[in-house]
Amino acid sequence: MAENLEQTVGSACRSVGNDRTRLMDVVRTVQARHGAVSGEAMDLIAATLGIHRVEVEAVVSFYAFLSEKPKGKVVIRLCNDVVDRMQGADRVAQAFSEELGIPMGATTPDGAITLEWAPCIGLTDQAPAALVNEVPLTRLTTDRAREIVRELKKHGDPRKLVKEIGHGNNAHPLVLSMVRNNVRQAGPVIFEPLEAGVALHKALAMSPVEVIRDVKTARLRGRGGAGFPTGMKWEFTRGAEGTKKVVVCNADEGEPGTFKDRVVLTECADLMYEGMTIAGYAIGADLGLVYLRGEYEYLRPFLESVLERRRTAGLLGKNVGGKAGFNFDIRIQMGAGAYICGEETALLSSAEGKRGDPKNRPPFPAQKGYLGLPTAVNNVETYCCVARILDQGAAWFAQLGSKGSAGTKLLSIAGDCKRPGVYEVPFGMTVKAMLQACDAEDTQAVQVGGPSGTLVGPADFGRTLCYDDLATGGSIMVFGPERDLLDVVHQFMEFFVEESCGYCTPCRAGNMLLLQAVQKILAGHGEPTDLDYLQELGETIKTMSRCGLGQTSANPVLTTLKNFRPLWEARCRADGHGRQPTFDIRKAVGLAESLVGRKSVLFTDGGAR
Numbered sequence: 049m050a051e052n053l054e055q056t057v058g059s060a061c062r063s064v065g066n067d068r069t070r071l072m073d074v075v076r077t078v079q080a081r082h083g084a085v086s087g088e089a090m091d092l093i094a095a096t097l098g099i100h101r102v103e104v105e106a107v108v109s110f111y112a113f114l115s116e117k118p119k120g121k122v123v124i125r126l127c128n129d130v131v132d133r134m135q136g137a138d139r140v141a142q143a144f145s146e147e148l149g150i151p152m153g154a155t156t157p158d159g160a161i162t163l164e165w166a167p168c169i170g171l172t173d174q175a176p177a178a179l180v181n182e183v184p185l186t187r188l189t190t191d192r193a194r195e196i197v198r199e200l201k202k203h204g205d206p207r208k209l210v211k212e213i214g215h216g217n218n219a220h221p222l223v224l225s226m227v228r229n230n231v232r233q234a235g236p237v238i239f240e241p242l243e244a245g246v247a248l249h250k251a252l253a254m255s256p257v258e259v260i261r262d263v264k265t266a267r268l269r270g271r272g273g274a275g276f277p278t279g280m281k282w283e284f285t286r287g288a289e290g291t292k293k294v295v296v297c298n299a300d301e302g303e304p305g306t307f308k309d310r311v312v313l314t315e316c317a318d319l320m321y322e323g324m325t326i327a328g329y330a331i332g333a334d335l336g337l338v339y340l341r342g343e344y345e346y347l348r349p350f351l352e353s354v355l356e357r358r359r360t361a362g363l364l365g366k367n368v369g370g371k372a373g374f375n376f377d378i379r380i381q382m383g384a385g386a387y388i389c390g391e392e393t394a395l396l397s398s399a400e401g402k403r404g405d406p407k408n409r410p411p412f413p414a415q416k417g418y419l420g421l422p423t424a425v426n427n428v429e430t431y432c433c434v435a436r437i438l439d440q441g442a443a444w445f446a447q448l449g450s451k452g453s454a455g456t457k458l459l460s461i462a463g464d465c466k467r468p469g470v471y472e473v474p475f476g477m478t479v480k481a482m483l484q485a486c487d488a489e490d491t492q493a494v495q496v497g498g499p500s501g502t503l504v505g506p507a508d509f510g511r512t513l514c515y516d517d518l519a520t521g522g523s524i525m526v527f528g529p530e531r532d533l534l535d536v537v538h539q540f541m542e543f544f545v546e547e548s549c550g551y552c553t554p555c556r557a558g559n560m561l562l563l564q565a566v567q568k569i570l571a572g573h574g575e576p577t578d579l580d581y582l583q584e585l586g587e588t589i590k591t592m593s594r595c596g597l598g599q600t601s602a603n604p605v606l607t608t609l610k611n612f613r614p615l616w617e618a619r620c621r622a623d624g625h626g627r628q629p630t631f632d633i634r635k636a637v638g639l640a641e642s643l644v645g646r647k648s649v650l651f652t653d654g655g656a657r
Contacts, residue, residue: 056081057092068097069419071401075108076342076384083159084118103402110403110549112166112385113342120155120162122200125179126188129168129304130539131462131525132175136189140176141165143190147197161200167387167543168304169343172460172525173230173468180206182345184227217314222350229311230469233485235456237436237448238429238472244318245363247439251326252371256286259330263434265442267454271429272298273497273521274596275453278434281424284414286331288422293333295324295378296418298395298427300341302387303498304543305523308458308470309428313340313347316432317354321378323431325368326438328376331424336378339395342385351380387547391596392425394549405549406595429458429522450476453514457522461486464528479518480509488526493533493612498523499540500600502607503533533608534615538566540604548597555598558589562605574620582616583609 051059060077064070074093078085085093085108094101108114126132126141141152144163148156155162171177174186183206185196196209210226218225231239251259264279285293297320301309312320324336340348355378358364368374386404388394393407396418417423426434433455437445446454453475462468465488473482483491495503496513497520504511504518511517527533541563550556565582568574586602586609593599609616637648 051081053078053082053086053089054092057089057096061093061096066097068099069399069401071097071099071104071107072382072384072398075104075114076382079114082118083121084115086116086118090116106403107401110386111342111383114384118155118159120160122160122204122206123162123164123179123181124196125164125166125169126152127167127169127171127175127177128165129172129175129543130536131172131305132177133539134463134531135175137176139190140178140188140193143193144197147194160204161197166343166385167547168302168306170301170307170310170341171227172305172307172462173470174228175462179343180209183207183209184225184346185209186226186228217350220350222353223314223347225346227310227314229315231311231315231472232461232467232469233471233473235472235474237445237456238312238316238319238432238458240436242319242322242435242439244322244358245361245369247322247435248325248329248363248369251329251438252369252374256330256332259326259438260286262442263330263437266433266437266445268430268433268437268445269453269515270426271433271457271521272427273501273519275515275519278426278430281414281426282327282331284412285422285424288415290422291332292335292421293331294418294421294423295327295331295333295336295376296392296396296399296413296423296425297324297336297338297431298390298392298425299338299344300383300390300395301428301522302341302390303500303521303523304540305462305495305498305525306460306521307462308460308522310344310347311470312428312432312458313344313351317351318358319432319435320428321354321358321364321431323434324378325363325376326434327424327426327431329368329371329374331422333424334375334377336376337399337418338378338380339389339399340380340382341389342383345382348380348382355380387543388549388595388597394595395425396423403549405551406597408594427521449474450512450514450516452516457513457520459513459520459524460522461524461526463524463526464488464491464531465526473513475514476512478510478512479504482513482524483509483526486526488528490529491526492529492531493527495523495525495527495536496520498525499543500597500603502603503536503611504607505611508611533612534566534570534619537604537608538563538570541566541601544597544601544604548601552592552594552598554589554592555594555601558585558593559598559601561585562589562602566605569616569619572619574616575622576617576620578620579609579613579616 060074090104093104176188177186213219214227268278269275366375381399389398389404394404398404413423449455459471465486467487496518545559548555586606589602
């Protein structure tokens with residue numbers, strides 16, 4: 049017998065102890081079982097959790113994977129990031145649309161299948177790719193898209209669409225995914241085997257202060273892109289007021305072109321959990337959270353099994369590793385499709401069961417983070433580095449990399465190259481050497497750090513990948529000579545307009561104005577003064593925005609103005625009046641002319657016409 053809405057809401061709320069801060073888990077459950085979080089469902093959730101209905105609606109309306117209106121039992125989310133489109137995503141979309149008989153963003157009349165676009169889903173190295181419910185499908189073609197629709201119409205089970213299984217833990221019974229790891233270059237920090245518990249026991253033989261000292265001595269900086277010193281962050285958190293502390297792992301890699309955390313989660317989950325547990329010991333925490341992006345839901349059962357294995361081995365729970373009084377456990381908090389939640393304070397808002405709105409700083413998370421408690425937030429790769437440092441020693445780690453950037457860095461390389469995938473490289477590698485490693489030829493430009501990073505051309509291929517030069521969270525996109533870089537800028541700006549949380553005016557309105565100006569230039573109506581406008585507006589957005597999204601959202605425009613200005617200038621020209629004809633008078637009066645049945649008389653500098 050099918051579960052009714054009231055039963056679903058009741059069981060979902062009970063499963064989290066009627067905890068209001070677990071609202072994300074509740075609405076995700078309702079969405080999964082009923083295809084929507086309807087107004088009736090919101091009322092029931094609000095009443096059960098003792099909160100206002102508007103709090104529920106605020107969450108449902110914020111996340112891409114949630115909806116008040118019913119979606120199909122099967123939702124096809126086709127990735128539309130730049131690289132996927134370079135590889136033919138638009139043609140695949142057309143095939144899906146034709147076979148289903150619906151446009152993008154619609155649901156079939158029988159309510160069975162919804163077709164929609166999605167930003168980066170962490171599969172850029174095997175594009176075009178899509179999520180069918182939580183099942184990832186890679187290397188799609190137009191023929192395969194049509195086959196997928198025909199199969200779904202027969203059995204309606206996305207899991208049966210997987211015809212081949214990837215290697216490594218992609219073949220694990222709890223994963224069974226066709227995703228490939230594509231680890232092209234393995235280094236000594238992330239991909240070297242490490243027996244579970246070895247690094248943790250070495251940490252437990254030291255004092256928490258000594259552990260933090262080792263992390264500082266290793267010169268480990270956060271691998272998210274900003275590069276804040278990890279040991280310093282932990283020191284601040286440990287020293288903050290309050291006896292209860294929290295460790296959070298940011299596994300929400302939503303930056304287009306990034307997928308290295310997906311591989312680490314698949315193959316190195318123990319290493320990540322080990323680093324988090326060491327962090328818990330160092331700062332005095334008893335709770336760890338992994339905020340896992342909704343696009344990686346297919347990995348959750350496997351990740352939960354690794355946690356359970358560690359609990360059984362005494363590496364999580366009470367008296368961890370035999371250390372009396374050290375009680376620490378980890379739970380996974382799922383996201384629901386929101387790029388902004390990659391920003392640490394927005395992530396914390398989401399984990400608290402709210403919209404993913406960034407918080408004002410100060411106070412910083414190390415002072416008041418998750419539920420107002422001192423919180424250390426680092427990403428997947430950073431915690432892996434921590435475990436390796438405690439195993440091999442701070443001096444060993446510090447001698448890797450460059451002077452200002454110790455250790456190695458995971459790069460997600462995709463685009464116009466023959467060997468897309470994940471590369472673990474020492475900091476200090478040049479862009480030229482990186483292009484040689486991924487077998488890229490005649491490269492026109494490289495986007496370092498995703499859309500929010502820097503676009504560089506051949507003149508800068510001698511620059512190095514490190515925090516003191518070209519910093520990156522991991523995303524690297526390669527563009528060959530046939531690509532229109534200004535069209536790439538246009539796609540990036542569309543992405544930022546869509547993903548802005550809308551809280552602050554510079555980001556909400558400023559990015560829309562940037563996008564409109566870019567569209568004007570690409571349409572052939574640009575004039576030289578537009579470039580000054582783009583520069584000034586971009587700098588204003590960067591300076592005045594509230595969080596990291598807005599502070600970097602203008603970078604596609606600003607870095608191309610700096611490094612590829614001739615491309616912009618070639619699209620701009622001034623007519624005899626010093627302005628461009630962006631207003632089409634004939635088009636504007638066309639409807640009126642059709643109604644009255646005659647042409648209008650227009651007066652211009654050349655007289656009546």
